[in-house]
Amino acid sequence: MTPAGADTTATAAATPGPAPVRAKRPAARRSDPEEIAARATTTLISASPDPGRAARRAAAAAPAALAAPAPLAAPAPLAAPVAGAAPVFADGSGRRARRWRTAAILATAVCASYVGVVAVGAVAGPVGPTSSPTLLPAPTTAPPAPTAIRDPPRRTSPRSSRRRRPPPPGPRAPPRAARPVRPPRRRASHRARSSSRRCPWCRRPRPRQPGAGRRHPERPERPGRRRRRRGRRRRGHLSRPRRSATRPSLRAFLLATLVAVLITAPMVTGETPSPEPALADVVEAGGASSDAPRRAGVAAPEGPLPTVGMAPYVDLTTPPLPTMTDMADATGHADVVLAFVLAGADGSCAPTWGGTTPLADPAVMARVAGLKSRGGTVTVSSGGALGDYLEKACPDAPSLARAYGAALDAVGTDHLDVDVETDSGREVSSSRIAEALALLQRERGTRVTLTVQIDGVSEGMSADAVDLVREATTAGVAARVNLMVMNFSYEGAWADAMTGAARTAVGQLEALWPGSDPVDVRRRTGVTFMVGRNDMDMTTTPEDAQAVVDDARGNGYGGVGFWALARDNGSCPGTEDETDDCSGIEQEPWAFTRIAQGFTAAP
Structure with a gap:
């Protein structure tokens, strides 16, 4: 006795003989389970950094009734991973990560320019013989506390059931007639889950994928099976959140800020470099400073000099x-x-x-x-x-x-x-x-x-x-x-x-x-x-x-x-x-x- 909802083609395919020629199916509606599965497989393969792995999962999840069973040959070698595949960010497009990275780079450039100006002013010294300009004014108020930068939301895993692994090479045993063929339970994409919300970084609503946001109408509910909580990750899942690309830029920004504070701290606190003595002060003191660096070349001989300042x-x-x-x-x-x-x-x-x-x-x-x-x-x-x-x-x-x-x-x-x-x-x-x-x-x-x-x-x-x-x-x-x-x-x-x-x-x-x-x-x-x-x-x-x-x-x-x-x-x-x-x-x-x-x- 065939259970309700099972595909009769699968039962007929168990009979030995040549595989029947499948007639051309009419155009599928937007709510057709097979069309939903094909769209989900295409989306997962294109968005995955490992297309070979995604292809194997898609092949395992495809309905067995789409083709007549036949002895399977040795599996073809899987496609090599695409070199330099871009990471999958929480928002799919990576727009938020790019904006954080650009902001961090701009802040680092501003800090580096500020440090360069302060260093040049400290090395060049005062602009006149008696001037001692303050390189930085003393702060009147305490600097504001740094705003905590929150990481982008983690990408959660959609609810999905366990899947069967690909069959081993060799003759394939006929499926049990009492077990129905399950349609794919993977959601179409992460965007489909959030289609009801608007993108916080743009004014356009996200596109809604067919079949998103609801369970398949023909999937039987297994009694006693607990639903996976939203946000729980499974090992090796494609939607596992990648490490954010903003963290290295954030570290560079914090490091540049720390260096700027360490360099400018003595100047902000008033410990500015002491200016060189004025020419008149040196003359009144009786000569040049004794601890001045030695200049290269012939120097005037040392010895007793005249002490008379004015004499006609x-x-x-x-x-x-x-x-x-x-x-x-x-x-x-x-x-x-x-x-x-x-x-x-x-x-x-x-x-x-x-x-x-x-x-x-x-x-x-x-x-x-x-x-x-x-x-x-x-x-x-x-x-x-x-x-x-x-x-x-x-x-x-x-x-x-x-x-x-x-x-x-x-x-x-x-x-x-x-x-x-x-x-x-x-x-x-x-x-x-x-x-x-x-x-x-x-x-x-x-x-x-x-x-x-x-x-x-x-x-x-x-x-x-x-x-x-x-x-x-x-x-x-x-x-x-x-x-x-x-x-x-x-x-x-x-x-x-x-x-x-x-x-x-x-x-x-x-x-x-x-x-x-x-x-x-x-x-x-x-x-x-x-x-x-x-x-x-x-x-x-x-x-x-x-x-x-x-x-x-x-x-x-x-x-x-x-x-x-x-x-x-x-x-x-x-x-x-x-x-x-x-x-x-x-x-x-x-x-x-x-x-x-x-x-x-x-x-």
Whole structure:
């Protein structure tokens, strides 16, 4: 007796004989169980990352009545898994995972850009010599707590019954007549289960698959069988939820955020890098920082340097001999440079004042004693524009060093200024001067100043001046380089010419001493101008002198001077030529001395 609902074709197929030819079936309706099974099989195979496995399950679930039973041959090899198959996400299309991944990548890029900007600001430091900008403002409120990111909903398994495994190869036994053929119980797709809901990420309703959401009308209900709960997974099921692709991107985002917090934490809490000291602070402290990194290249030699900040020159070569104590009484300034020590009248290596006056002249000694009694420091200068040089009269470095020492002892000082001017064709051995100064500095600790010529704003120091500084550096002489910003032509503001020429010369000194800090190079630099009418028809006014003093003070130069003390008066205004006893312009007495005093004045 055939049970109700069984297919009679299956019973007839049990009779031995050739398989009957199956007639063409009419077009199936949308609710036909066989059409539902075919659609479900196609959907599962196309969505599965393992089409071979899905095909085997579909073959096992197909109704046996669709074809007559026949001896089965050996099963064909299954199709190889598709390489690089995309994972099946909870929403089927992977749209939610892609959006999470894009958001995480954008957040990571923003954090990386922020960290780069902060790192560049921390490495570059302040933008000015005295500025110390705060890289990040202090937070006024606590940052909001991070929002918990929820994983996408897991894909649940549809209710399905156990299925029979594919039959083994070989002759197939006829099915039992009493057992009905079960139609496939797999749902069409995950979307069919959720067809009644709208997609939360789009405005379009999901397509509804035929037969979705209800059990098959012809499937018999087995008594005592418990339904599987929605969301329960079976081992190896195709709808097992895959690992979300947003988790690696989320980890990268959290890691980038942690790195940004660790880098910016000291800056947010106020622990910003300390700025470099200002140039004026370094000069007031007495030089460059001792813990500064060592620079590559030749450095300026270490040793005693002049301690006098401002000193005008006093010309002892032309009468009448100036009264130096009058300047000290009027201005309170008592530091001077006595010029010049030259060779004897007979051209010997015996030092004299201007080539004619003995070193121990009573008039000179009386004026020197008056300055010292007022707390002044006297510097002895050798060379100048006229006369016979000791540097040429003395045959070697030891004799030249003894002549320098005799002049220093006559005045009782340890400050020596060497003013070598070769613009008139005078030939002087720079190496002999450098060796004599090195010997003098080693034996007596003499503080040396090298007064050099300036050829122009763009030229800077003359070639002979550069050679002298190089020879002194090679010999190990620690010296201040005094720049004579005078006696050159310029079209324009004379104050700009003097300050520009000084800066050009400072650049040359930095090139000669690349191993020294620029602050130390400026500390070893002095500048000297000529008051009133110059030899080259240029005129230095009190305003021009004030610009030179301000520039020297602002750049951290070591000293300022002018030529000469006897010309610091306005007794001969309007003269066309340079004179030795007045400036040639209208001015107050000691006007340039008071302006130059501003270099050493307290800020």
